[in-house]
Amino acid sequence: MRRIYLDHAATTPVRPEVLEAMLPYFGDEFGNPSSIHFLGQETRVAVEEAREQVARLIGAEASEIxxxxxxxxADNFALKGIAFANRNRGKHIITSSIEHHAVLNPCHFLEEQGFDVTYLGVDRDGLVDPEAVAKAVRPDTILVSIMHANNEIGTLQPVEQISTITREHGICFHTDAVQTVGRIPVDVEAIGADLLSMAAHKLYGPKGVGALFIRRGTKIHPFMHGGGQEKGRRASTENVPGIVGFGKAAAMARSEMDTEVPRLTSMRDRLISGLLGKMDRVYLNGHPQLRLPNNVNLSIDFVEGESLAVSLDLEGIAASTGSACTSTDMHASHVLTAIGVSGILARGSLRFSLGHANDDADVDYVLDALPGIVNRLRAISPLARSDRARNE
Ligand SMILES: Cc1ncc(COP(=O)(O)O)c(C=O)c1O
Structure with a gap:
C-alpha cells in the first residue's frame, strides 16, 4: 500500500545527509567538547560549526545561540529565565491563548510563583491583534511571548508589529518559532525578537535537540545549573551528534528555502481548494493567506477527527486530528476553541502538514481518498442523519 506522511508539523524524518553528518559522532568522534585533548577539540569544532549554521539560518550571531x-x-528557558532574572523590574507577562503548551504551562507555573499573566484572545483566523498587545502593556510588564506560527492552524502572527510595541516600552519579546524555522525565512532582526525558540526535529534534524536565540545583552537566568557549558547558560555535556545534525539540517533548509516554500505553498493551496470543492460543510481553520506553506487544517461537519484519522491511516495516509490535544484527551483543542470553532465541529477536525518528500501525486491521492471516507462516516453518523431528517 502507498504510504504518505502528512504530519510534518508533528515531526519530520531525518534527511539522509543529516544522518550521515551525525554518524561519526556516535563512533570515533566521541570526545567531550570540554576536554582539552584532540578528541575534545574535534567535537568542539563540530559543535561550534553547527552553532554557526543554526545562527545563519535565522540571521543571528553564533554567540547568541x-x-x-x-x-x-527553549520555551521554558525563555519564559522562566526572563521572569526570574527581571522580577525586580516587574512580574507581568503577556502571551496568547493559542500558544503551544510548552509556553502556556510555564506561564501557569509562573502564575503559581506570583507572576501575573495576560492571555490575549485571537480573531477567527487565529491572529493576535498588535493593538491588544499595546493595550495590555503595563509599567510592570517584563515579557511578551507570542508564537511565530501556530502548530495546529498554521496562522502566522504579526510578530514585526508586536516587537515594535515591545521595543517602544523596553520589554523583552520572545517568539516560539518551532514551526517556522527551516520552513519559511526567519530573521531575528526583521522579526525584532529578543528570544526565539527552535527545534531540530521540525526541519529534518534529529529529535531531542533545540536551541534558544538570546539577543546579546538580554538579562536571563541560566536554565540548568551545573558545569559551565553554553557559557554557563545551559549546563550539561552537549548532545554532540544531535547538535551536528541540527547544524546540517539548518544549512540544508537555508539552501532549499527558495524552492521549497513555493512548492509547498502550491501543494497546500491545491489540497485546500480541492477538498473544499469536493465536499460540502467543510471549513478551513486558520488564516487563508497568512499561514504556514505546509499547513491544511479543516473542520468537517458530522464526523469525528479520530475516525477520519484512523480511516486515512487504513488508506496509508498519516495525518493528525485537529481536535484533541493528545490521543487520550477528548477536550476540543484550545486553539480551535479560541478561534470560535464550536465543540462538536472542533471534534471533527483534521490537520495535514506537507513536507519535503511529498509531491502532487500525494495531494491527488488525498483528494481521491478523503471525500469517500467522509461520505462513509457521514452515512453512519447520527448527527448527519438527524440533520438530513431536519432538512427533508
Ligand atoms: C509551536 C511549538 N512549540 C513547541 C513545541 C515543542 O517542541 P519539542 O517537541 O521539540 O519539545 C512544538 C512541537 O510540536 C511546537 O509545535
Missing part, C-alpha cells in the same frame, strides 16, 4: 534538549526546553 544556546543549544537545548528541545523546543519545549
Amino acid at each position: 544556546v543549544f537545548t534538549s528541545s523546543g519545549t526546553e
Whole structure:
C-alpha cells in the first residue's frame, strides 16, 4: 500500500545527509567538547560549526545561540529565565491563548510563583491583534511571548508589529518559532525578537535537540545549573551528534528555502481548494493567506477527527486530528476553541502538514481518498442523519 506522511508539523524524518553528518559522532568522534585533548577539540569544532549554521539560518550571531534538549526546553528557558532574572523590574507577562503548551504551562507555573499573566484572545483566523498587545502593556510588564506560527492552524502572527510595541516600552519579546524555522525565512532582526525558540526535529534534524536565540545583552537566568557549558547558560555535556545534525539540517533548509516554500505553498493551496470543492460543510481553520506553506487544517461537519484519522491511516495516509490535544484527551483543542470553532465541529477536525518528500501525486491521492471516507462516516453518523431528517 502507498504510504504518505502528512504530519510534518508533528515531526519530520531525518534527511539522509543529516544522518550521515551525525554518524561519526556516535563512533570515533566521541570526545567531550570540554576536554582539552584532540578528541575534545574535534567535537568542539563540530559543535561550534553547527552553532554557526543554526545562527545563519535565522540571521543571528553564533554567540547568541544556546543549544537545548528541545523546543519545549527553549520555551521554558525563555519564559522562566526572563521572569526570574527581571522580577525586580516587574512580574507581568503577556502571551496568547493559542500558544503551544510548552509556553502556556510555564506561564501557569509562573502564575503559581506570583507572576501575573495576560492571555490575549485571537480573531477567527487565529491572529493576535498588535493593538491588544499595546493595550495590555503595563509599567510592570517584563515579557511578551507570542508564537511565530501556530502548530495546529498554521496562522502566522504579526510578530514585526508586536516587537515594535515591545521595543517602544523596553520589554523583552520572545517568539516560539518551532514551526517556522527551516520552513519559511526567519530573521531575528526583521522579526525584532529578543528570544526565539527552535527545534531540530521540525526541519529534518534529529529529535531531542533545540536551541534558544538570546539577543546579546538580554538579562536571563541560566536554565540548568551545573558545569559551565553554553557559557554557563545551559549546563550539561552537549548532545554532540544531535547538535551536528541540527547544524546540517539548518544549512540544508537555508539552501532549499527558495524552492521549497513555493512548492509547498502550491501543494497546500491545491489540497485546500480541492477538498473544499469536493465536499460540502467543510471549513478551513486558520488564516487563508497568512499561514504556514505546509499547513491544511479543516473542520468537517458530522464526523469525528479520530475516525477520519484512523480511516486515512487504513488508506496509508498519516495525518493528525485537529481536535484533541493528545490521543487520550477528548477536550476540543484550545486553539480551535479560541478561534470560535464550536465543540462538536472542533471534534471533527483534521490537520495535514506537507513536507519535503511529498509531491502532487500525494495531494491527488488525498483528494481521491478523503471525500469517500467522509461520505462513509457521514452515512453512519447520527448527527448527519438527524440533520438530513431536519432538512427533508
Ligand atoms: C509551536 C511549538 N512549540 C513547541 C513545541 C515543542 O517542541 P519539542 O517537541 O521539540 O519539545 C512544538 C512541537 O510540536 C511546537 O509545535
